[in-house]
Amino acid sequence: MLDIQSIRAEFPILSQKVNGKPLVYFDNAATSQKPKVVLEAIASYYEEINANIHRGVHKLSQLATDAYEASRGKIQRHINAAHSHEVLFTSGTTHGINLVANGFASLLKPGDEVMVSALEHHSNIVPWQMLCERTGAQLTVIPMNEKGELIMEGFDRLLSEKTKVIAVNHISNALGTINPIEEIIAKAHRFGTAVLIDGAQSAAHMKPDVQALDCDFYVFSGHKICGPTGTGILYGKEAWLNKLPPYQGGGEMIKEVTFEKTTYADLPHKFEAGTPNIAGGIVLGTAIDYLNSIGFEAIAAYENELLEYGTRRLLEIEGVKIYGTSEHKTSVISFNVEGIHPFDIGTIVDKLGIAVRTGHHCAQPIMRFFDIPGTIRASFAFYNTKEEIDALVEAVKKAKTMLS
Template sequence: MLDINKIRADFPILNRKVHGKPLIYFDNGATSQTPQIVIDAIVDYYTNYNANIHRGVHTLSQEATDKYEQARIKIQEHFNAKHSYEIILTAGTTESINIVSSGFSSILKEGDEIIVSALEHHSNIVPWQMMCEKTGAILKVIPMDEDGSLRIDMFDELLSDKTKLVFLNHVSNALGTINPIEEVIEKAHKVGAYVLVDGAQACPHIKPDVQALDVDFYVASAHKMCGPTGVGLLYGKKELLEMLPPYQGGGEMIETVTFEKTTYAGLPHKFEAGTPNICGGIAFGVAIDYMNAIGFDTIQQRENELLVYATDKLSQIEGLKIYGTAKKTSVISFNIEGIHPYDIGSILDKLGIAVRTGHHCAQPIMDYYKIPGTVRASLAFYNTKEEIDTLVEAVKKAKMMLS
């Protein structure tokens, strides 16, 4: 059982007030909150061993390097990568995807086909469109269904020997839908295609095993996992990372440099040009330790309980429609008939409740439902049923004020 009072005490921001009301934070799909132990790790770095890594022989540099590489190993173990050098530390999910799309821009040719899903965040659409413009590759889309699930039967029809790459998220940020990535990976591999999975929304709720999945690339961000912003990971199979060219040139990613020729460093440094977000990487490792100490089975059980409770309570409000009813994580995306989601979100904010409104960087999903956006309440393990009760009453009040 989760000691919710003890857990909430780990998050100092949950004690603050917004517009005179106790903060109720239901925007975890955008950014989760940060426990004190992670904040302390960031302060400790800048207080006690702030130095650049991998390059210095002095004590501070050695300490910082050790902590940073220890964090890489923690991430490797968490995702069960075979080698620590298969974990590339990046600025986040978006950069991770761009590293892969940029690399394949020099490999794909005109007429090659790539497949994305209709449930993608813009960051898993736009880089591939840019790559297609450069290479002449053709972008195809796995359609979605009314319940927010993917039409896997249509995926079968899209696959061919021309398919080179398949991209989809593990969990939809807009609807919370859990996609059948195991099935997609298996089917894609049968035609010789590589698969990249955007795990940004899955990793706060699910502990992926990249070897068991046999996924080619997996990407995620620390700030969805109780970690800091500005840091994330790209997992790639060794042979694929070695096949791709470097994403950026500069310090750290080189082996030798002359004016005639430069040779590149091995993994992971080949993709880590320049000074990284050192304290961010270290804090990412601490955040993973924190979540594993709670346990992902415990987190899933708690969040599913909150999801069922919130869905039941919100569904009782007349005129409220929930989008995405397929198997999902703790996300409820909804509208009230005749009321713009932005207006509801603004009133909720005045009552101290943080939700997300708009298209959630998933405009094709909103176009499918023919709506401008939704109100999204995304729940985390540190939320409570009492907070959900307050949300429900606030939504009722917003409806009364705006009707």
Template sequence: MTEVDFDVVQIRKDFPILNREVNGKPLVYLDNAATSQTPQQVINAIVDYYQNYNANIHRGVHALSQEATDKYEQARQKIQQHFNAAKVHEIIFTSGTTHGINLVANGFSSLLQKGDEVLVSAMEHHSNIVPWQMLCERTGAILKVIPMNEQGELVMETYQNLLSSKTKLVFCNHISNALGTINPIEEIINAAHEVGAAVLIDGAQAAPHIKADVQALDVDFYVVSAHKICGPTGVGMLYGKEEWLKKLPPYQGGGEMIAEVTFEKTTYAELPHKFEAGTPNICGGIAFGAALDYMNTIGFEAIAAYEHQLLDYATTELSKIDGLKIYGTAQNKTSVISFNIEGVHPYDIGTILDKLGIAVRTGHHCAQPIMDFYKIPGTVRASFCFYNTKEEVDALVAGVERAKNMLVG
């Protein structure tokens, strides 16, 4: 695919922030793995809610409440259709991926016993490590790690050997936020199910690039944040198979998640409300649906093809810089490049790039075990989105060269 086939110039017009300057330079935004930018279409949906029908949902008989409820539940249906969940009540609105993971971890506290085993991959975000460590501390379950290799790929042979009748849960990200590796989740899910284990997939980094089909994957839980997919912060979704969601106890108590309350006994609401205590991020949920509408209008196949072109070009050009090492060279990866310059701290490179108007992420990217594996303090991470251009890649390469010359000489 060429840029003629993918009208990136027209697409960029949808994102007002891309017109601004930083430190007197045109903004080159390459921190999309942390959060994507928001198109005008989604901004309009947010403004429309607060200007025209701002009201609490599910509880009011008045017109604004009914309208807000309808829009919110329509967004849930959009999410169901996008991820191909079998039933709309299998979609739980959350505050984001971390909330969804903690909801599941909390629920399994009552299902695990001492000596049960849970598996987590070596390339997880901290939000998919710490909750399981806390779960194991509460239950006496044992946490085991699926190792990775130098290329940033999971060692699947070891994974198969770790699985046993003691394995109750397996957790893995669909795509590594630090390395861009696309993990073989179909194989991971199928193997786990053969020993009777449930699987949670962290789809936060995959959702901007891949349209996951939760039924085809046969995954038990799948979690996503809207702000990675051109939506607002503070909202996300947990998909769970109905059978599992019914087994898990409520995560929080409060309004909306109840059927009947007396001082003697409380009964809980049916799905999805059982897990949605309190007033939700109504506007965020509606905007989440608008963001999926926007991205589906562009098309995920077109997005993936264009971003792969950017990845190949950036990898080739950055590799020409002497002393630059890329971490994460998996055969199957998405548009993320983590790198360092020999003898230079990544923070120093990021600081100089910022002076040039180039936004990248530096540090361990909330994936410290990966950095420990490579024996490095962190990396510079450039993450590309469908609104980025080859010219911005050129600006990045020139900026890294300039930083190297300043810091190394």
């Protein structure tokens, strides 16, 4: 059992008021709030050990380097990577996906296929489209059904020896669907196909075990797991990372530079050009420690309670339709009220202090599938409460009355 009030007290932003009302923050799928321990760790870095890493013999540089690499080790253990050099620091999920897609440009040829799913965020569509445009490869799409689930029979029909890489999200940001990535990975590997998992939405709700999953790449963002913005992780199997060329050139990613030729550094530095977000990388480890201190099993169980409660309460409102009704989903509810634009609902509930996301959620193909302009998305975290869900329900009822 989680002590929710004690947890909420650790998040300073949750005590504020918006438009004169207590803040109800239901936009966690976009970014999570930060506990005091994370905020204090950011200040501590800049106040005590601010220095560049890997390049100095002075004390502060050594302290910063040790803290940065210790964070890499924490993340390695958290995701159960075989080696710390398989863990690359990035600026976020989008950066990680682009790094891998750029690398595959040297491995693909016309006639090859790249596969994504109908449930993807734009960040896991556009880089692969750009890759196909550069290489002449074809983009194929795993179809979805009305429940917001992938149609695995369609996946089986599409998968072939032509499929060189599959990029699919672990959890849909727009619908909350948990995809059967274990099945996708196992079937893909029968054809020697590489698989990248977009874990932007899953990392906040579960601990990925990359060795058990046997995925080739796994990416996620720090800002969605109580960490700083501008941080993220790309896990890649050593063999695959060694196949891919560097994404950027500059300092740190080199072994030797002459005007005639440059040789590249070993992993992970081959992909970490320039001065990184040092504070962010260190504090991402702090955020991981914080979530593990609460426990991901406890987090998942409580958030599932919120999902079930929120689903039941919202469906009590006449005219509400929920999009994404898979039995396997996380704490995201995307819904509309019949005859009312989602933006209008979102604007009114904001006046009542409630933060939800409205729009297409960077998933326009999903919205086209349902033939809607967008949805109202309420996404819950472990620091939310059922009382806050009640407040959302009353706000939606009020908005409906005003706009009908």
